[in-house]
């Protein structure tokens with residue numbers, strides 16, 4: 001038995017020695033088969049990395065739309081909704097968002113698509129969004145000759161905007177809405193303001209860089225920290241037309257909750273001040 005065992009061990013040792021010698025020879029002078037294996041391995045690695053990049057969306061255009069299309073059950077089914085649903089950011093907040101830069105780095109039209117008059121139906125696509133915690137420019141200007149209403153916007157803009165309002169409020173700021181839907185006037189004909197898919201915002205307390213970072217975290221398709229030479233720096237944020245929408249009933253529920261909380265807070269404030 002012991003003899004058999006030592007013979008077997010010897011055989012195994014010899015096999016291992018042969019294997020090591022074979023590998024060593026092949027490494028010194030690779031044969032055609034070895035090259036095929038090496039090339040195959042390299043190709044496989046490139047393919048794996050490529051698929052990985054596509055999955056993370058670095059080059060995939062469609063994935064750029066994803067953040068504004070959160071697979072949120074309630075939104076998709078028109079079900080129950082609450083303000084809490086808008087309090088979580090949908091992207092990591094970027095560390096910096098310098099002036100004159102935009103995210104993503106490609107042009108707005110590649111992310112959100114340009115204005116599309118053939119598929120834009122104001123009566124269906126535009127909604128009115130109200131939130132007393134927001135400063136709306138159209139309620140604060142001198143109303144000389146303009147008929148603008150900053151509450152009117154494309155329904156696809158509403159979800160990221162409501163999320164941004166929550167993020168700004170949580171940081172102790174007041175969002176200022178300077179410009180939303182503009183049928184005519186200051187914006188060029190390629191502007192998404194023509195369809196209410198773009199919004200111009202500022203925030204005195206937090207500053208524009210922080211506001212741009214929050215807007216990105218809130219899920220707008222394209223965010224621009226815009227600093228024109230003539231002045232009027234602001235954050236321009238826009239969305240693709242195929243976003244996540246609230247139903248009219250959901251909007252009523254959310255706005256009722258906002259009003260209730262706002263009135264409670266105002267009452268507490270009055271009581272404290274009195």
Ligand SMILES: [Zn+2]
Pocket residue numbers: 193198199200236237
């Ligand atoms: Zn704008």
